[in-house]
Amino acid sequence: MSSEIRVSLExxxxxTDPPDRRLVVVGADAxxxxxxxxxxxxxxxxDVETAPETHGIETADxxxxxxxxxxxxxxxxxxxxxxxxxxxxxxxxxxxxxxVTGARGIEDVGLPAVFDxxxxxxxxxxxxxxxxxxxxxxxxxxxxxxxxxxxxGRGTLRSAxxxxxxxxxxxxxxxxxxxxxxxxxxxxxxxxxxxxxxxxLGSVHRGTSPVYRRSWFVVFRPPTGETVEESDGEVPTGxxxxxxxxxxxxxxxxxxxxxxxxxxxxxHIAGEL
Numbered sequence: 162m163s164s165e166i167r168v169s170l171e172x173x174x175x176x177t178d179p180p181d182r183r184l185v186v187v188g189a190d191a192x193x194x195x196x197x198x199x200x201x202x203x204x205x206x207x208d209v210e211t212a213p214e215t216h217g218i219e220t221a222d223x224x225x226x227x228x229x230x231x232x233x234x235x236x237x238x239x240x241x242x243x244x245x246x247x248x249x250x251x252x253x254x255x256x257x258x259x260x261v262t263g264a265r266g267i268e269d270v271g272l273p274a275v276f277d278x279x280x281x282x283x284x285x286x287x288x289x290x291x292x293x294x295x296x297x298x299x300x301x302x303x304x305x306x307x308x309x310x311x312x313x314g315r316g317t318l319r320s321a322x323x324x325x326x327x328x329x330x331x332x333x334x335x336x337x338x339x340x341x342x343x344x345x346x347x348x349x350x351x352x353x354x355x356x357x358x359x360x361x362l363g364s365v366h367r368g369t370s371p372v373y374r375r376s377w378f379v380v381f382r383p384p385t386g387e388t389v390e391e392s393d394g395e396v397p398t399g400x401x402x403x404x405x406x407x408x409x410x411x412x413x414x415x416x417x418x419x420x421x422x423x424x425x426x427x428x429h430i431a432g433e434l
Contacts, residue, residue, distance in 0.1 A: 173403055173426060177283045177415045182235045184275060186245065189229035195245055199231070233275040241278035248273050251301065272305055281419065286404075286412045299404055302416050303379040306400045307337060314344040316383035316399070318363075319430050323374050325355025325367065338362045351378075351434055366434055373434070375406040377414070382427040399423040 186196040229245040251273050276298070286298055303320070310318045318341060322328060328335050328350070339362065341348055348363030353373055359365050367373075380401040401423045404414025417423065 172429075173415070173422070176422075177281055177417075182233060182240065182279065182282055185232045185234055187230045187232050189245070193229065195249055196229070199248070231273070231275045233278045241274040243273040243275040248275065251276075272301070276302075279416075281415065281417050283413065283415050285407075299377055299402070299412065299414075302402050303377075304337070306379045306381050306402055306416075307341060309400055310346055310381040311341055311344065313346075313381070313383050315346060316381060317347045317349070317427060318382075319349040319351065319378065319380045319427065321373070321376055321378045322350065322352040322355075323377070325350060325352035325359060325365065327352075328359055328362070329356050335362075351430075368434065377404040377406070377412070378402060378426070378430065380423065380427050380430060382423055401426045 184199065186193065186199065189196045231243050231245055231248050232239055233241040284298075307318070307320075310316065320338075328338060338348065338350070342362045349366060350359060350363050351366045351368070351373060353367060353369050355365065355367065378401070380403075381399050383399050398418070398420055400416065400418045402414065402416040403426060404412045407413045
């Protein structure tokens, strides 16, 4: 991997917690296809196990018995749980075509609790061809951050696309950024190529170096000091996803809602790209 990318990633990722959390599917058979799909999607940074029994998890009596449950563990401590059906509906059961075609918009995105619990922790993902679900978790988290920016409607959004032609070619992606461009957000787009039409969506930053072609980031930085509430409670003040392609179809990165980290990442991108 280019040292240009590695240095850019390490200064943020090296401060995240090591990948010591794991996802366990409780109440599923060893050949459960959804558990297998979950294991296929994640790389070695998140250890996905199929656990027909709870293997000594002390609070297992809190888990439902009528369907498999995805449990986020740190050691033997439960950090979060989500029904497998919820994980399937949010991530595993969809594909990128729903976002590409616009069948699922930025207003429809949410994160299951077990994935929300991965915030601030380093993760690894296997994309296509190593996994059939492509880079779906990156897409879902990206859309979640874009939704947060849309809800706020002000501040700065920076998004990397590797190839900017994706925005021209993918109806859903273009519709999402047309929606975002209709707000008071300052939108910045990063990548190689792309048509001049993209200039109507925001400030376009073109480059062909590895940092443009092999990095994936979506960073929303709200106006300083602003907070907002939705009907289900206070939403984060900002968020950032940073991931680097560490090899063909292999991604490493993290996401965060920590305001200081979001500001640091935003400052770095603004100053370096």
